[in-house]
Structure formats: C-alpha cells, structure tokens
Amino acid sequence: MQPRVLVFAGSNRSGACSGKVAALAVQLLAVEAVLAVAVAVFYDTTFRTPVLTVGVALVATVGIAAAGAVYGALAARLRSGTTLLPLLLLPLLAPVLIGATRGFEVALGREAGPGWPWVALLGIFAVVYLTLGALLFRPLLEDA
Amino acid sequence: MSDTAYIATAWIATFGSLGLYSLWLLRRGRKLSRSVPPDERRWL
Amino acid sequence: MTVDNPTTGAGRPPGAASDRPTGPPTTGSTATRVLGVISLVGIAALVVLGVFLTPADAELGDTIRILYMHVPTVSTAYLAFVITAIASVMYLWKRTEFWDLLAASSAELGVLFFALTILNGMLWGKITWGVFWRWEPRLTTTAVLMLTYVGYLAVRQIPNDTRTRGTISAVIGIMAVVNIPITHKAVDWWRGLHQEKTIFGTVDPDMKGLQLFTAYLGLTVFLVLFSWLLIHRFRVAWLAERAADVGVDAAIAERRAERAVPSSAGGAS
Numbered sequence: 331m332q333p334r335v336l337v338f339a340g341s342n343r344s345g346a347c348s349g350k351v352a353a354l355a356v357q358l359l360a361v362e363a364v365l366a367v368a369v370a371v372f373y374d375t376t377f378r379t380p381v382l383t384v385g386v387a388l389v390a391t392v393g394i395a396a397a398g399a400v401y402g403a404l405a406a407r408l409r410s411g412t413t414l415l416p417l418l419l420l421p422l423l424a425p426v427l428i429g430a431t432r433g434f435e436v437a438l439g440r441e442a443g444p445g446w447p448w449v450a451l452l453g454i455f456a457v458v459y460l461t462l463g464a465l466l467f468r469p470l471l472e473d474a
Numbered sequence: 475m476s477d478t479a480y481i482a483t484a485w486i487a488t489f490g491s492l493g494l495y496s497l498w499l500l501r502r503g504r505k506l507s508r509s510v511p512p513d514e515r516r517w518l
Numbered sequence: 519m520t521v522d523n524p525t526t527g528a529g530r531p532p533g534a535a536s537d538r539p540t541g542p543p544t545t546g547s548t549a550t551r552v553l554g555v556i557s558l559v560g561i562a563a564l565v566v567l568g569v570f571l572t573p574a575d576a577e578l579g580d581t582i583r584i585l586y587m588h589v590p591t592v593s594t595a596y597l598a599f600v601i602t603a604i605a606s607v608m609y610l611w612k613r614t615e616f617w618d619l620l621a622a623s624s625a626e627l628g629v630l631f632f633a634l635t636i637l638n639g640m641l642w643g644k645i646t647w648g649v650f651w652r653w654e655p656r657l658t659t660t661a662v663l664m665l666t667y668v669g670y671l672a673v674r675q676i677p678n679d680t681r682t683r684g685t686i687s688a689v690i691g692i693m694a695v696v697n698i699p700i701t702h703k704a705v706d707w708w709r710g711l712h713q714e715k716t717i718f719g720t721v722d723p724d725m726k727g728l729q730l731f732t733a734y735l736g737l738t739v740f741l742v743l744f745s746w747l748l749i750h751r752f753r754v755a756w757l758a759e760r761a762a763d764v765g766v767d768a769a770i771a772e773r774r775a776e777r778a779v780p781s782s783a784g785g786a787s
Contacts, residue, residue, distance in 0.1 A: 397693070400689065400693065401693075404686050404689055404690070407678075407682055407686060408673065408676055408678070408686065409676055409677070409678070410676065414669065414672065414673065414676075417665070417669050417672070418666075418669045418673070418690065420662075420665075421662045421663065421665040421666035421669065421694075421697075422666060422693060422694065422697055424659050424662045424663075424697070424701050424704075425697065425700045425701045425703075425704040428655065428659070428701075428704040428705070428708060429704055432707075432708060447707065448707075451700070451703060451704055451707065454700060455700055458696055458700065459693070459696075462692065462693060462696060466610075466689045466692065466693070469610050469685050469688070469689070470685060470686075470689060477579075477580055477581070477645050478580070480584075480641045480644055480645050481569075481580060481581070481583050481584055481641070481645075482569075483641060484583075484584045484587065484637070484638050484641045484642075485565065485568075485569060485583075485587065487634075487637055488587050488591070488634050488637070488638065489561060489565075491630070491633075491634060492630075492634075492743065492747075495630060495747070496746075496747065496750075499545070499747070499750045499751060499754055500544070500545070500546075500750065502754050503544055503545030503546075503750060503753060503754050503757065504543065504544050504545075506754060506757035506758055506760075506761050507542070507543045507544060507545070507757060508543070509761045509764065510757055510760045510761050510764060511764065514760045514763075514764070515542065515543075515757065515760070
C-alpha cells in the first residue's frame, strides 16, 4: 500500500513511515527465515552462534527496511521509479552488505574474530536511516 | 607503458578533463545567456 | 549609444525604461576572473612542482606524483557532496530555487572530481599492483558511492515539475552523504582483517619539505578551481531554468496569438 493512501486514510505521516518500515521488515524477515532453512539444508550449514546470526539478521533488516521505505516513497513519484529504485537503493546499502556479510561469516564460524562490532555498525546504519527516514518522509509525502 | 607514462597520463587526463569541462561550461553559459532576456540573467 | 556599466550590464541604452539591473552575456564576473587566474597560476605551479621538482618518495617512489592530484580530487569530491547535502537540507526548509540548483551543481562537480579520483587511483594501482582494478573493499565501495551520485544526476534528468524534482533530489542528496562515513568505517574494519597495500596506507606521515608543500598546494589549487567551477555551474543551471521559462512563455504567447486570429469563413478550426 502506498504511503499516500495511508495518509489520505487519516494516519499521520510518521505513522505512515513507521508502518511502511515495519511492513518491509516483516517481509524481509520472512524471506530471511526461508533462506536460512535453505542455507542449512543445501549448504549443510549449522548455525553455531544463533544469537549472533539472529542479531545480524534483525539489525540489517531494520536498516534495509528504513532505507527502502524512504526510497520506495521517492521512487513512487518518479516516472521510471521501478527501474531506478534498485540503482538508487543498492549503492546506499553497501555498508549493510559489507557488515552483514562479515557478521554472518563470523556467526557461521567461517571467520575468526568478533562479530558484534559488525552488529554495532549495522545498528548505526539502522538508527541513522530510521531517523533520516522519519524526517524525510514528510517532505516526500507533502506534495504527493 | 612505463611508470612515467602512467604518471603523465594521470596528469594530462586530470587537467585535460577539467579543462574540457570548463570550456563546455563557459560555452554553455554564453549560449544560454543569448536565449535569456538581459533582465532575467541575474542569478541572485 | 549604449552604456557599458559593470553593475547594470553591457549594452543598455541610457535612460532605458527598466531600472532593473541586467546581467552580462556570459557567466563570468569579477569574482570568477580572480578565481580563474589564481587557479591557472596554481595549476601551473602544481604541475611544475609535482611533476618535475619534487623528489621521488622513499617508499612510494614516483607514484607520489599521482597522489598530489589524487588526494585533492577526493577531498574536493567529498566537499562537493557535503555542499550538496547542506543545500538539500536548505532546499527542503526554504524551498527556494537557489538551494536546489546549488545542490545539483555541486553534485555534478562531485561526480566529476570523484571520477578523476578513480582514474588516478587506477593508474596508481597499475604501477603499484600491476592491474588497473581490484575488487578490494575500498575500490569497490568507491565505485558504489560514485553510482549513488550518478543516480542522483539521473533522477534530475527525469521530466518532472521543479518542486518534485527538487524534493526527490534533496532526499537522495541527504541520504547519500550520510552513507559516506559509514561505508568508510565498514571498509576500515574489513581491511583491519586483511592488510593490503593501499594508496592512503602508504602515504608517508613524515612527509616534509617540498613534498609537503606540494601536497598542500594541490589541495588549495583544487579548492580554488572547485569554487570557480561551482560558481559557473550554478550560473549555467540558473540560466537553463530561465531559458526554460522563456520557452514556456513563448509557447503560451504563440498559442494565444493563434487563438486570437479570427477563423476564416466556412468554419475552419
């Protein structure tokens, strides 16, 4: 559902933003759960540190959902939005890809070293883009 | 290519690109000025 | 007879009805001429020093001559992106065309300087590593960052009303700049695990004498050049908007003139 519809239905803009982020996060987590099963089965992987694995997945998901919600609202106002959205969003998610990859490598025992600093980096990304998203959603919707 | 050639390429490419871009800007500015009435050319 | 007046612009006849000052036929002004001269002199000095006079570095050898440009271009690019972000914030607050055009102009220059950074880095890499490119974290994220701002410029080319274009661009400009330090930190941590020879990692912290002077000269020259380019680029963007307005007005006037012509007998429309 487009955020504009939520606003027209009477919800406030920050509510629309939070709702969009939450919806995206739930969808992503569902996909990740399926993928985790597939990885365990097809790659014969055991999740040795499930807490770290879940931590990385959760925090990375929130970051992706936060950035994706803003860029989704942005792309909805562009004529070739569906084409441009990946071009715009993927570069922005570079630190998430790096952090999540490294975090999962440690969680799966493929890399030595601490994994929680990567969770912290992903957490910074999530907090920053949740905050920016809350601030920038309003101007994106106000002219829609 | 020798190291000197790569270094020379870096300098020529950098300032060559900047020079070409500058020329393009100046030419575009002149061309646009001609199509804008004089009293609209103020930018501040 | 016309009056050549630097304030009111060349070519206005004396006693003209309009009292509004008029602009010059180019994007140049006294300020840009001063900056331009300083830039040219500075570039000449930088070339002489950087290419010919400074000695080769003890560790980097002659590749330091590429660093005299590489460090300034990346610094200038980052400055440009920060200006874009600040102007974007100001646009979302004030909603004036000035801030929108400043953000866009700065972004375009940022992409240009960033492309030069990548080019110089590739040539440095060819000498140092023997290859132009490696998919190592710093280079990969640099290319990805470049894509971010290429996307910004692409969005500005999509036909849209100016307010929508400005809003969308501003959001991208703000989101993108915040990503720069986060990405840098991620790469630094990743690199901490896999030490590799990199362009910044081998810069001699004890650089002194002519080398240090040349390094600072490079930074200064590129900063002045960037200022010159930004002023001109902004003015070109401003003129482009005015030219578009003139085009729209002319089209409307033409349409009105067509409708004002009485139709011929027989009801032809």
